[in-house]
Amino acid sequence: MARPHRHVLLIDDSADDRADLRQMLLCGGHRRFRFSEAQLGAEGVHQVLEAPQGPIDCVLLDYSLPDMDAPEVLAALCQGTDLPPCPVVVITGTAGEDGLKLLGAGAQDYIGKRWTTAESLTRAVDNAIERHAMMVDRRRAEAALRSSEERYRALFNSIDAGFAVIEMVSDGQGATVDARYLQVNPAFARHTGFADVEGRTIRELLPDIDPLWLEAYDTVASTGEPVRLVHRIESMQRWLDVYAFRLGAAQARQVAVLFNDITERKQSELALIAAKAEAERANRAKSEFLLSMSHDLRSPLNAMLGFAQLLEAGTPEPTPQQLESVQQILQAGWHLLGLINEILDLTAIESGQLMLSPQAVSLSEVIEECRAMIEPQAHEAGIDLHFVPCVDQPWRVQADATRTRQVLLNLLNNAIQYNRSAGRVEVRCTEAPGQRVRVSVEDTGPGLSAGQVAQLFEPFSRLGEPCGGPPGTGIGLVISQRLVELMGGCIGVDSTVGVGSCFWFELDAAPTPLARVWPARTVLCLESDALRLQRIEEVVARWPGVCLLRAGDLRGGIEVARSARPDAILMEITSPDRSAVLAMQQFAKDPATAHIPVIALGADALPRDVEAGLAAGFFDFLTQPVLSDAFERALGLAFERTRAGGQHATAAAGPAPRPAPAA
Known part of the structure; x- marks a missing residue:
């Protein structure tokens, strides 16, 4: 494959000299050339910089020209740098012309006009082109390196986190004993309190440093695997969050360390943990107190209720005014007793001290017990209470019988209290997905809005009722929810404003037991x-x-x-x-x-x-x-x-x- 033409610019005021130079290049080797010519230095500078004939591969420049000499032409070509845009070989006329000065001005070579041969001229042009290309590549690499270093330095200095490059220090046996700081950023001093550390070692700054730090850095330098450490340096009284990774080859034993001082955050976390522990301790103490006081709270209240009942049925009969007062005492007493019982239940649940006894519970028996207890209340309120019979399926669930009864009674009580006049309550058991049984309590009350449903299971919400509504503590549904969840079930409500609500809970179904006989x-x-x-x-x-x-x-x-x-x-x-x-x-x-x-x-x-x-x-x-x-x-x-x-x-x-x- 033929080599491409080299474009050579001849700058010489002598036409004969230009012809001699062309002839020597054409005869001096096997490369092909094309030529441009200029008689004056300014004309040659224009052709190099503006390239009207195309890019110039090399310039053969006569030392002395009518308008300027070779150093002046080189200065015009370099434009303030030390390298012209293309290689220049100066053709000198006398031996007295300073060749080193020409090279310093930007020429790639110089050769005497009188002793120039075709071979030497061709070789000078080839060498000049190669040296110029090498110098251009080197300058580009140096510029790229400077740019990279400038970007690195800007980034290095602008990082808000502390940053350091360390070199592991080993003893005579090759074991790592220390690490020397090679480079640190300005934030290093802010995060550590140490200044002017470059060249010093970690043990110089922190003689009592925990060995785990040097061990971790040594592992990073050896394996190349980065490491993350969150640890307290006791001598500095600071917590540091450190990320370390290897720089360069393993032989360099250099590690980059990026870290933040997280002392304030750690102190806040520890204070929060302590506050949480104290709050839990206080809550446990409160729960223990309420639970231990349960009998002391209820015993005098039961006595008050008992004596009030004796007064109500006493002989002689109380006057109407006395009877009204006694009934007020009884009403307030029963309400207070219910409030105490529910608060104690909620306290026991939240403190984790409520004991449940999971067993196979017959829902038919639980529902019958609840029917007997709730029917007088429904009759007094004029509510039609209907229990759908469980004829086809003897429903049994895995639950605590007492707490299941408590949940159902609470739902029935709410269905009666929050119902319309002459309303209806219907109770039924149905099969639910996941081998569960659903117990539903449906009423014909006013129904609940989406906002009321969202607040339904919050303590003391009282179903969104204002003060003066149906009497209640406002935590019955909360207790029911917690009890059902503790028994492994779930509870919910489906409600339509103006139509009514259906409260339900689901529990895991239990197998029907086999009869057992214990002889004698x-x-x-x-x-x-x-x-x-x-x-x-x-x-x-x-x-x-x-x-x-x-x-x-x-x-x-x-x-x-x-x-x-x-x-x-x-x-x-x-x-x-x-x-x-x-x-x-x-x-x-x-x-x-x-x-x-x-x-x-x-x-x-x-x-x-x-x-x-x-x-x-x-x-x-x-x-x-x-x-x-x-x-x-x-x-x-x-x-x-x-x-x-x-x-x-x-x-x-x-x-x-x-x-x-x-x-």
């Missing part, structure tokens, strides 16, 4: 209250093969236990008070009864009461109704323990008479 088992119940005893009798009667024995006090219970040696003992108590502990001690001291498990039943016990009861020696402490899976499970475990642990006692004391089932 005897249970002793220590209970002085006739109504509670009747409830336990009704529950135990559901299990064939179990005989229930009764005792009204501790003395009678010990005698029955010694003579009958039952498989389990039930003791219904309010809390593990002194009498309960005494009973356990009496049973434990007697060899004939020491092996018999004693189950405490307390419907209103705090977690600490349960712990104290178990510590006192009770086999179990149940806080749920006796009609529950938990009660059945506890009784079954008690029977198994009696069988396993009572054989020795039976052999020593002889066979005990098995009493006939109580009528």
Whole structure:
């Protein structure tokens, strides 16, 4: 492939000299040329800078011209720089002309006119073109480098975060022992408090520096993997958020460190954590206080209500004015009692101290119990209360029976209170997605707007009712929501203004239980209250093969236990008070009864009461109704323990008479 023509500009006032130069270039090598000519220096400068004949590859410049000499032409071509736009070879006439001066002015080479040959001239042109190209490339690289350095320096100095380049320092064995600061930005001093650190090491500034910093930087330098550190430097009393990455090759052992002083943020976080802990402690103390005061709050209130009821039904009958006053006392007392109970429930839920007893609950039984309790209120308010019968499906859910009843009663109470005159309330159970059962309470009240629905489950919202509306505490729905969620369900409402509302809750369905028979088992119940005893009798009667024995006090219970040696003992108590502990001690001291498990039943016990009861020696402490899976499970475990642990006692004391089932 033929080489391209080289465009050479000949600047010489002698036509013969220009012809000689052309001839020597054409004869001096195998490259092809094309020529432009100029007789004056100004004309040649114009052709180079304006390029009317195209770009010039090389200029052959006569030293002496009528209008200017070679240094003046070079100055015009360089335009204030030290390099003309194309290579220039000066043709000198005498040996006295200063060649170094020409090179300093921008010429690539110079050659004597009298001793120039075709070969030397061609070689001078080729070399000049190559050197000029190399110089142009170098100047471009230097300019790019300067520009890059300027951008880097501007960025380096403008970063608000602290920035440093460090070099790892090793001992004679190659182990990293320190790091030297090579470069830091202005923000470094602001974030650290140290100035003039370049050339100094980290240990010079911080002799007690935590080794983890140097270890982390050493790992970055060795592996090239960046690292993020958030740590406190004790000697500086500052928290630093550091991002470190390697610079260059591993052999350089240089690490770039970008960091921020986050001391204020950390102090705020720690203060917030401390404040949160203090608030939680205060909240727990408040909850503990309210829970521990539950009996103290309700006992005098119950006494007030009881004596007010005695006054209402007393002899002689109260006057109409007295009767009105007594009824006001009763109304306010019942309202206050409901408020106390609901606030205590909410407190127990929020403090995590509410004990639930998940079990298979029959919704039919819960609904029937609620019907019996709510029908008088509905009748008094003129509300038609309708329960859709559950004939086709014996609905059972996995829940706490007492709390399920509490939720349903609250929804029924709201449906009656917030209904229209001569309205209707309908209750039904339906199957819900995800193997759940939905209980719906639909009313014909005024309905709720979107804004009221959004605030519905907020404490003390009272369904958006103003003061003077239906009486209530305003936290019943909140408690219902929390209870349903604690039982693994969900609660909601569908409402239309002017039509009514349908409140519903869903719970996980429970399988239908199989009947269980415990052959020839005897249970002793220590209970002085006739109504509670009747409830336990009704529950135990559901299990064939179990005989229930009764005792009204501790003395009678010990005698029955010694003579009958039952498989389990039930003791219904309010809390593990002194009498309960005494009973356990009496049973434990007697060899004939020491092996018999004693189950405490307390419907209103705090977690600490349960712990104290178990510590006192009770086999179990149940806080749920006796009609529950938990009660059945506890009784079954008690029977198994009696069988396993009572054989020795039976052999020593002889066979005990098995009493006939109580009528």
